Amino acid sequence: MRKHHIAIALLAAGSMALTACSAGSLGSSDSSGGGKVSLSFLIDNGAETVKIGNQLAKDFTAKNPNIEIKVETRPAGTDGDNLIKTRLSTGDMSDVFEYNSGSLFQAIAPEKNLVPLDDGENIGNLDKNFTTTVTANNKIYGVPWGGFMGGAILYNKDVYSKLGLSVPKTWDEFIAGNAKIKAAGVAPVIQSYGDTWTSQLFVLGDFANVLTADPQFADKYTKNQAKYATTPAALAGFQHLQQVHDLGYQNKDFASAKVPDALRYLAQGKGANYPILSALTSELIAENPGSANKIGLFAIPGADASQNKLTVWSPAGVYIPTTTTGAKLDAAKKFLAYIASTDGCNSQTAASAPTGPYAVKGCTVGDNVPQVVKDMQTYIDGGNTSLALEFLSPVKGPALEQICVEVGSGISKADAGAKQYDEDVKKQAQQLGLSGW
Amino acid sequence: MATTTVTRSAETRGDASPAGRVRAKSPYPTWFYLPAAVIYGVLFIVPTLIAFYFSLTRWSIFDSKFIGFGNYVTFFKEPALVTSLWHTLVYAVVTSGLKVVLGLLLAMLLTSQILARGYLRSVVFFPVLVSTIGVGLTFTVLMNPEKGLINQSLAAIGIQGPGWLTDPSYALLSVALVDVWKGVGLATLIYIAGIVSIPQEYFEAARVDGAGAWDNFRHLVLPLARPATVTVITLSLIGGLRSFDLIWAMTRGGPGFTSDVIASVIYKQYQAGFYGLSTAGNVVLFVVVTAIVLPLSRFLNRKEVEL
Numbered sequence: 001m002r003k004h005h006i007a008i009a010l011l012a013a014g015s016m017a018l019t020a021c022s023a024g025s026l027g028s029s030d031s032s033g034g035g036k037v038s039l040s041f042l043i044d045n046g047a048e049t050v051k052i053g054n055q056l057a058k059d060f061t062a063k064n065p066n067i068e069i070k071v072e073t074r075p076a077g078t079d080g081d082n083l084i085k086t087r088l089s090t091g092d093m094s095d096v097f098e099y100n101s102g103s104l105f106q107a108i109a110p111e112k113n114l115v116p117l118d119d120g121e122n123i124g125n126l127d128k129n130f131t132t133t134v135t136a137n138n139k140i141y142g143v144p145w146g147g148f149m150g151g152a153i154l155y156n157k158d159v160y161s162k163l164g165l166s167v168p169k170t171w172d173e174f175i176a177g178n179a180k181i182k183a184a185g186v187a188p189v190i191q192s193y194g195d196t197w198t199s200q201l202f203v204l205g206d207f208a209n210v211l212t213a214d215p216q217f218a219d220k221y222t223k224n225q226a227k228y229a230t231t232p233a234a235l236a237g238f239q240h241l242q243q244v245h246d247l248g249y250q251n252k253d254f255a256s257a258k259v260p261d262a263l264r265y266l267a268q269g270k271g272a273n274y275p276i277l278s279a280l281t282s283e284l285i286a287e288n289p290g291s292a293n294k295i296g297l298f299a300i301p302g303a304d305a306s307q308n309k310l311t312v313w314s315p316a317g318v319y320i321p322t323t324t325t326g327a328k329l330d331a332a333k334k335f336l337a338y339i340a341s342t343d344g345c346n347s348q349t350a351a352s353a354p355t356g357p358y359a360v361k362g363c364t365v366g367d368n369v370p371q372v373v374k375d376m377q378t379y380i381d382g383g384n385t386s387l388a389l390e391f392l393s394p395v396k397g398p399a400l401e402q403i404c405v406e407v408g409s410g411i412s413k414a415d416a417g418a419k420q421y422d423e424d425v426k427k428q429a430q431q432l433g434l435s436g437w
Numbered sequence: 438m439a440t441t442t443v444t445r446s447a448e449t450r451g452d453a454s455p456a457g458r459v460r461a462k463s464p465y466p467t468w469f470y471l472p473a474a475v476i477y478g479v480l481f482i483v484p485t486l487i488a489f490y491f492s493l494t495r496w497s498i499f500d501s502k503f504i505g506f507g508n509y510v511t512f513f514k515e516p517a518l519v520t521s522l523w524h525t526l527v528y529a530v531v532t533s534g535l536k537v538v539l540g541l542l543l544a545m546l547l548t549s550q551i552l553a554r555g556y557l558r559s560v561v562f563f564p565v566l567v568s569t570i571g572v573g574l575t576f577t578v579l580m581n582p583e584k585g586l587i588n589q590s591l592a593a594i595g596i597q598g599p600g601w602l603t604d605p606s607y608a609l610l611s612v613a614l615v616d617v618w619k620g621v622g623l624a625t626l627i628y629i630a631g632i633v634s635i636p637q638e639y640f641e642a643a644r645v646d647g648a649g650a651w652d653n654f655r656h657l658v659l660p661l662a663r664p665a666t667v668t669v670i671t672l673s674l675i676g677g678l679r680s681f682d683l684i685w686a687m688t689r690g691g692p693g694f695t696s697d698v699i700a701s702v703i704y705k706q707y708q709a710g711f712y713g714l715s716t717a718g719n720v721v722l723f724v725v726v727t728a729i730v731l732p733l734s735r736f737l738n739r740k741e742v743e744l
Contacts, residue, residue, distance in 0.1 A: 078708040085710065089498045107710060109499045193603075196691060253583050255603030255692055398709030399517070406693030411605050420516050427511060427711055431497055 037331040038068045042094035043145075044080055045073040048282050048352045049098070052146065055351035060338050067331045069096075077197075078398075081107075088113045093321040096332050098145050101133035101317045102391040106432065110136040115320040115329065117141060121337035122360075130359035133314040133391040142317025143340040146348060147356035147365070149313040150278040150376045151205030151388055152297050157371070159186055159272045167298045169305035171240060174273075178249050181272045187251035189244050190271035191408060194258035199404035201275035202244070202300065203237035208309035208386045209302030210234045218392035224429065224436040229418040236302070238414035238421075241407045255409060260287060267291040275300060277313060281355045281372045297375040299384075310379040314391045315359050394432055397424030492720045496713035508717035521690075521697040522725075528613050528684075528698055529677030535617045536673045537666060540624025545654065547625065548632045558629070562622040569619065573686025576615045577602065602688050605695040612687050612696060616680065624669045631665025632658060667737040671730065678726050699725065 043053040050073060057069035072094055074083050081104065087093045088108055099105065108114075116139040117123050123131075123140055134142035160166070160177075163184055168174040178188035192198045210217050213233035220226035228234045244250060251257060251271050263280065265271035267288035278297055285292045299310035318339055320332045338344050345363035348354070354365040356376055365373060379385050390396045400421055407417040429437040492508055494501040512518060547558050564572065579586045580601035588598035601611040639657050648656070681700035684690065690697035690705070703718035 081710065082708065085498050107497075109497070112499060193692060196689065255600055256582055398705065398711075402691060402693050405691060406695075409605070409692050411693045411695060423514070423516065427706075427714065428709070431495060431711055433495075433502075 036066050036068065037327050038070060039096055039328060039331055039335060040070050040072055040094040041335075042072045042074055042097035044076040044098065046076055049073075051351045052348050053098075056339065056344065056347050059343070059347040059350075060335055063338070063343070064331075064334060067334065069335065084108060088321060091323050093323055095324045095328050096318060096320055096335060098316055098318050101130070101142060101314045102388075103394045103396040103428075104390075105134055105142070105317060106136065106394040110134075110141045110319075111139075113321055114141045115322055115324065115332075117143070117320075117333070117336065120333055122340040123337075125361045126340060127359040127361065129312070129387060130314050133387070134317040134319075142319045143336045144315040144359035145318050145339070146279075146315045147354050147358045148315060148376075148380075149356050150297060150299070150372075150379070151201055151207075151311045151313055152275070152278060152299050152376075153205075154266060154274045154276055154278070154281075154284075154295050154297055154372060156266055156269050156272050157294055157296050159184075159269050167296075168301050169308045170303060171236075171301045173305075174301050175243070175247070178244075178247070178273070182249060186269065187265065187271040188249040188273060189251075190257075190262045190265050190274040191244075191250045191254040192257040192259055192262035193254055193405050193409065194256045194261070196401040196405055198259060198262070198276060199241075199408055200400050201277070202241045202408075203400065203404060204388055204390070205275060205300045205311045206237035206240065206302065207389045208299065208311040209236070209304075209307075210389075211386050212302060212304060212307040212309060218389060221389070222393040222395055222429075222434065224434075227418075227422045229415060229422050233303075235414065235418050238404075238407055238418045240300075241404060241417075242410075242414040245408050245410050250408075259283070263287060266295060278372050278376055279313075279355045281370050282353055285353070285370060292370040295370070295372060297372045299379060309384045309386055310376065311388050312380075312385045313388050395425050395429045395434070397421055397428055399424045488716050489720065491713055492717035494713045496716070497710060498712060501713065504713075508714045509721070511714060512717050512721060515702065517694045517697050517702050518699075520694060521699050521702045524609055524696065525678055525698040525700075525725075528609060528616075528680060529674050531610065531613045532616045532620065532677045532680075533670055533673040535613075536621050536624040537669055539617065539621050540628050540669055541662070541666075543621065543625040544628030544632055545658070548629055558625075561625050564619045565622040567619070569682045570686045572615065572619050573683050577687050580611060603692055605692055608688050608692060609696040612684050615687065616677070616683050619683070620673060620676065624673065627665050627669050627672075628662060631662040635661045667734070670737065671734050674733065675726060675730055678729065679722065 041053065041057065043049050050071070053071045053073075057071050061068055074080050080099075084093075084097070084099055085108060093113075099108070118140050123143070126140075126144065129148070130144050131140050134140060155167075159181065163177075163180050165177045165180065168177055181188040210231070210233045214220075214226070214231065217226055217231065217234065226234075228238070251262075251265060253261070257265075259276075259280065260283075262271070262274055262276070263284045264287070266274045267284060281295075284295060299308055301308065318336055320329065320336065324332050340360055342360065342362045345358045345360055348358075349366060354369060354373065356373060357363075357365060357380055365377075403412075403417045403421050403424070406412040407414055412420075426437060491501065493503060493505060495504050495507070496502075543561055547554060547561065551557070580588075582588055582598070582600035582603055585601075587601065591598040599607050602608050635657065639661070640653060643653055643657060679700055680698065681704065684696060684698055684701055685704065688696045690701040699718065699722050703715045703722065706715035706718060
């Protein structure tokens with residue numbers, strides 16, 4: 001009798017453990033009756049991302065009636081990073097998933113966890129700027145999700161034309177223009193430290209200017225031979241952040257404002273410039289109707305007017321984990337090939353207005369795009385772009401946003417912030433096992 | 438845990454010969470303790486030992502590499518750490534101190550003969566029952582420097598309120614105040630129990646001797662409610678030292694690093710994928726809490742015995 005009880009207890013404990021495991025693999029264990037294959041597809045839960053995911057799933061199934069795509073969502077940001085890593089390491093990953101390219105992609109051990117796509121259909125069609133950000137050990141692992149983004153300054157064209165200002169080509173011009181903007185009673189630079197990540201743009205978006213000064217910076221940085229604190233061009237980003245605060249050019253509520261507030265100030269002309277990712281244009285237009293043609297974009301200006309370049313963020317990637325096998329693997333490869341085709345781009349355009357050019361050859365964003373995208377296209381057509389540091393080097397520190405908030409709020413100074421960031425990236429480099437750290 | 442209970446119950450019985458006292462015969466067979474021992478071992482002892490091991494590795498969820506004390510060196514070189522240690526202490530002392538003072542005052546009020554005493558007691562205790570995250574988010578909205586109710590109310594009477602959570606010099610203290618608001622109910626409850634258990638004869642005797650209200654408080658309530666004070670200090674100090682949820686919900690350690698405590702620094706390392714480093718941080722936190730609370734509770738309890 002006693003033994004019986006113990007057996008029941010063990011059984012109960014065991015079944016609890018089992019249910020705990022299967023909660024993560026919802027949707028991936030469905031049967032494939034009648035030659036039909038069902039793929040689970042994990043994307044982040046941003047409103048625009050979900051629209052695009054559902055549209056792609058619908059359009060792909062319309063073309064391939066035997067393959068069904070089930071869209072699942074996950075949190076964005078660092079919570080999402082944890083979830084992706086945990087599910088990959090426990091073999092619980094969805095059949096196909098969307099995740100960042102560049103340094104975050106390197107951190108999920110692609111060679112161990114992902115299926116290489118090199119010989120796949122349409123892979124040759126992808127933009128080189130994108131494929132380098134999803135390549136590990138000379139193998140390509142992902143197809144692009146959405147378009148390129150610019151890390152730049154969005155500006156209110158009405159404010160600029162009313163004050164007779166033109167787009168600044170150097171940082172000094174930018175500061176001079178800001179003095180006029182402030183005198184007119186408009187906040188020159190909008191900052192939104194309520195959403196901490198937005199504080200990083202003056203540093204990360206300045207990288208094209210760093211490369212202008214030292215084309216080898218990314219390589220040296222990866223090898224621990226170049227530092228932010230000791231490279232004047234790299235330190236400039238932190239100094240700009242401090243200068244904007246010291247001169248009182250920020251909006252009054254910079255410390256608590258969030259992205260929607262900042263976008264509203266920009267659209268209403270209460271603020272003139274907002275350093276941010278161009279991907280936020282879709283939110284800007286959705287929340288502030290009529291702003292599509294009022295808001296433009298320019299690259300974060302550097303020291304040299306003749307080298308005015310835009311820092312570009314590569315699209316996120318769509319990957320297949322090694323746990324996807326057999327008929328599902330074939331179906332997943334088909335789905336990725338579809339995303340990397342012009343049909344795939346058109347499907348994404350239908351779901352959400354593109355906020356930057358696609359990384360697939362032959363894809364166009366169409367004529368009916370917001371001013372921000374047109375301005376970005378001008379930089380791209382003129383060849384005046386370079387990728388952000390996180391796509392050229394796997395080394396990126398996790399605390400940059402807090403460090404930038406400190407520098408931008410006057411809590412610490414630019415050179416102290418740069419030094420602190422150099423210490424911060426060391427951990428990431430060691431974690432990745434890079435040589436020289 | 439199971440074993441300590443066994444030996445203690447054996448000792449207290451004290452009826453056996455000197456030899457037998459060492460290992461008194463338990464009325465239960467040994468296997469009776471097995472289920473508890475297995476659960477305790479699997480859920481507590483094994484993870485703790487594994488954590489000590491992983492704190493010595495560079496661990497990236499996919500693999501781990503032994504690096505000796507490298508994580509501890511990095512952790513103590515972390516610029517945020519030294520300030521976060523200081524913040525943790527400030528936070529623990531401020532919350533614990535305020536809870537003692539306010540808890541005692543509220544308990545005095547709520548044990549006196551006032552109107553609606555039962556209702557007021559539950560009102561004071563209510564915040565303890567509310568979810569910490571909910572409290573944090575609510576106060577974040579209330580403390581918004583421009584749109585928050587607190588600063589708008591202050592503006593109505595002509596005071597320009599500070600940026601409670603956005604001003605680096607106020608952020609940590611603002612969170613500490615919310616923590617006190619949320620936790621003072623428990624301290625009050627403990628004090629009420631302590632005060633009520635003081636025999637009424639003492640007060641009658643004091644009245645005969647001509648003691649006033651202040652004398653009653655100073656010479657009767659304060660010393661006789663000492664066990665309650667010890668409990669409140671110990672509980673709220675431990676709570677303050679390892680506090681995380683409220684701080685994370687309200688400021689995420691910001692602005693910058695100005696309200697970072699040890700627990701939030703550890704969590705950030707974990708978020709960044711530095712699992713070995715954050716495990717090392719947890720070991721440090723464990724040592725710090727033990728190093729502060731163990732001597733403190735010994736000190737407080739010894740005083741209690743002498744009294």
